[in-house]
Amino acid sequence: MTKIAYVREKGIPPSPPPLTEVGIIRWVRQNLFSSWFNGILTLFSLYFIILILADFIPWAWGGHWQTKSLRECLDLDPNVACFSVLTARWKQLLFGLYPAEEYWRPTLTFILLLLSIVPILVPKYLKFFWFSAIYPGLAIWLLWGGSFWSVAIVYIGLIFGFATYVILSSKFLKTTSMALSASIVLTVLFYLFFSSLLVRFLSFLLPINLPFVDSLQLGGFTLSIVVGVSGIVASFPIGILLALGRQSNLPVIKMICVGFIEFIRGVPLITLLFVASVLLNYFLPPGTNFDIVLRVVIMVTLFSAAYMAEVIRGGLAGLPLGQHEASASLGLTYWQSQRLVIMPQALKISIPGIVNTFIGLFKDTTLVSIISLRDPVGLASTIRADSKWNGIYWELYIAIGLMFFVFCFGMSQYSQYLERKLKTDN
Amino acid sequence: MKKSLILGFLAAAGLTAGMASAATLDDVKARGNLNCGVSTGAPGFATVDDSGKNVGFDVDYCRALAAGIFGDPMAVKFVPLTSAVRFTALAAGEVDILARNTTWTYSRDTDLKQTFLGVNYYDGQGFMVKKDLGVSSTLELDGATVCIQVGTTTELNLADYFKENGMSYEPVPTADNAESQQQYLAGACDTYTTDASALHGTRVNLENPDAHLVLPEIISKEPLGPLVRHGDDNWADIGRWVLNALVIAEEKGITQANIDSWGNSKDAEVHRLLGTGDDDMMAMVGMPKNALYNAIKAGGNYGEIFENNLGATGGINIERGVNASWTKGGILYSPPFR
Known part of the structure; x- marks a missing residue:
């Protein structure tokens, strides 16, 4: 038997990778210094970042927070930030000139807003959709105050209309369209003649009132969120209808939709805001008090609806014609096929564009400062007009910019989450 | 045909806008507060302080006017207006009076159909x-x-x-x-x-x-002053004479603090001004007899308002200069109150 001198029975244990191929060093080599050109770029960028931070960090870190005026800041140390303006004014930046003892109302409205979007976003909670439906009325009542019933009557009217429709269609009238038109007429009559009486009666029976707050007292981020969110919520369904209308076979509908979209897209938002702020009052009868925030919300909604329509049209165009034909061959009606087949796919394709429009709309709300509303940017100039804070620029704008960044970044993160969630291809 | 329709619509709109200004004082009284257009932010003239209160030189003028009408300097709704929308807001009736550090010029007076009530600050x-x-x-x-x-x-x-x-x-x-x-x-x-x-x-x-x-x-020359719409002279008179009263009060030495001690004054003009005599001067414009007393009491005379907002107390340290009373070398001069 020849003796085999040596047989290896176990594999050599893997040796650790070379130091330059692991961890941070590998990352740095691959990403920052992968070639001599990239290396130079990295060094340059580092130089500039350090240059900026060397100025910014001592300036911001040592900033004053407790002084009473810019003068005091400058007397203490003129080379650091004077964040005291934020200490003194952060409530105004958040709530505008809203009465201080009522701050809980916009705060509660905002918390409820976050709750009310949950059913729309998370399918598991869809059964709580009724809360999202009543939220707009609730928010209006909380923010502006007044009698609870004057807002609730809108919902009561809708319930009344629905009830008449159900009763009429099941008991008396044969065709759906007749029942529908009859219930619409009844609802309109209800709003016109009966609603104010009912409001008075209910207010007498069970008075629920909040102190009235004028629109001019809304401001700061409360105003941005009110205008932005109402614009976003209202423009989405209008945008879908416009997109569908633009593809309609009926010339009238098609022409109206195309005309509307092209007109709005051809006009800058600030022009529409000027119309809302100064021109509308000329044409309304004297004494009409058409709320300025409502006027602005309507204009912002119309504006973004036109953009939304085009974004959704892009999604519709991305669907092969076969989808329409397939749904038609299943015997679905137009609205059924839109709801069950076309829109779910088209909207999914359009998500990045839709969120893009939303973010753009939210940032565009700062334009209302030009028509005198006190949004955060408008407030910044009001604050600077106080002789105590005259001359403060960076501190205010950095704070406002950060707030906007938080909101917009949140929206964009959410859209990416939604895209991943709805991803159906392999 | 189409054109005449549009013109007719515009004319109707113009007419209704004109009607709105027919009796501003009645509208203001019915509403219960004065709508005063001020700047969104002009140092010393109009801004909001840390507690959210409207303050400023123009703000104090509106408070004086409101005090004259209602006896309550807080009965004002301040509508902030940027320079881009100020004149249209006034013309459309969104505000009753514009006190928004606005320069009085010929074309603004005539072409824009506004009435300037005087000069409350000679800027330049x-x-x-x-x-x-x-x-x-x-x-x-x-x-x-x-x-x-x-x-x-x-x-x-x-x-x-x-x-x-x-x-x-x-x-x-x-x-x-x-x-x-x-x-x-x-x-x-x-x-x-x-x-x-x-x-x-x-x-x-x-x-x-x-x-x-x-x-x-x-x-x-940048003479700044409050202004109202054309078409309501009585309202313009009220605004003008509240401003003049503040100037006269400084001339006479009537201040917020000592205004109650003028009851025994031998100066007949003071009694006419404050409504402490027999003559009810303010009835001529449909205002309460002690309207100007209330107006001066609200924020003091012109000099006090100036000092509190634009002077050392206001933190801006502007010298009176030409804005001093004519008795003290300035050009501030009110017609006599009789």
Whole structure:
């Protein structure tokens, strides 16, 4: 038997990778210094970042927070930030000139807003959709105050209309369209003649009132969120209808939709805001008090609806014609096929564009400062007009910019989450 | 056909807008508060303080007017207005009166169909320089670099002034007062020019105010004053005479503190003004007899309002200068109250 001198029975244990191929060093080599050109770029960028931070960090870190005026800041140390303006004014930046003892109302409205979007976003909670439906009325009542019933009557009217429709269609009238038109007429009559009486009666029976707050007292981020969110919520369904209308076979509908979209897209938002702020009052009868925030919300909604329509049209165009034909061959009606087949796919394709429009709309709300509303940017100039804070620029704008960044970044993160969630291809 | 329809619609709209201003005082009384258009933010003239209260020189005028009408200086809704929307807001009836550091000019008075009630502040274009430049008069600025807001009347005034005096300058264009200030501090220009009241407002909050100087020359006329729509002379009279009453009160020495001690005064004009005599002067414009007493009591006389907002107490340190009463070397002069 020849003796085999040596047989290896176990594999050599893997040796650790070379130091330059692991961890941070590998990352740095691959990403920052992968070639001599990239290396130079990295060094340059580092130089500039350090240059900026060397100025910014001592300036911001040592900033004053407790002084009473810019003068005091400058007397203490003129080379650091004077964040005291934020200490003194952060409530105004958040709530505008809203009465201080009522701050809980916009705060509660905002918390409820976050709750009310949950059913729309998370399918598991869809059964709580009724809360999202009543939220707009609730928010209006909380923010502006007044009698609870004057807002609730809108919902009561809708319930009344629905009830008449159900009763009429099941008991008396044969065709759906007749029942529908009859219930619409009844609802309109209800709003016109009966609603104010009912409001008075209910207010007498069970008075629920909040102190009235004028629109001019809304401001700061409360105003941005009110205008932005109402614009976003209202423009989405209008945008879908416009997109569908633009593809309609009926010339009238098609022409109206195309005309509307092209007109709005051809006009800058600030022009529409000027119309809302100064021109509308000329044409309304004297004494009409058409709320300025409502006027602005309507204009912002119309504006973004036109953009939304085009974004959704892009999604519709991305669907092969076969989808329409397939749904038609299943015997679905137009609205059924839109709801069950076309829109779910088209909207999914359009998500990045839709969120893009939303973010753009939210940032565009700062334009209302030009028509005198006190949004955060408008407030910044009001604050600077106080002789105590005259001359403060960076501190205010950095704070406002950060707030906007938080909101917009949140929206964009959410859209990416939604895209991943709805991803159906392999 | 179509054109005449549109014209008719416009005419109707114009008519209704005109009707709105028929009896402003009645509208204001029915509403229970005065709608006063003020600046969204002009140092000393109108702003909001840390507690959210409206303060300022123009604000105090509106409070005096409201005190005259209602006896309550807080019965005012302040509508902030940017310069872009101020005149249309007044014309459309969104505000009853505009007290928004607005310069009185011919075309605004006539073409825009407004009535200026007088001048509550004589402003004008001035220059700020660093003290170490060694300049003490605008006439020594030959060859200087000047930070100037483009597209404003100040730009035109500047060109005219230097041309008249045979001097040259190099403009450094900026977008607004904020940018002018930054450029000036960064040394991009020797001097920067805008309304003198704004220069004073800026100067007090510079890192070292004593190193800067607002030159004494004023090179343009910017008389600021409150204004109302054409078409309601009674309302204009009320606004005008509340302003005049504040000026007269300073002339006579009637202050917020001592106003109650004038009951035994031998001056008949004081009694007419305060409504303490037999004559009910204010009935002529449909106001309560003690309207001007309340107006003066609200925020003091013109001098006190000036001091509290634009002077040392207001933190801006503007000298009275031409805005002093005519008895003290200024040009503030009210017609007699009789």
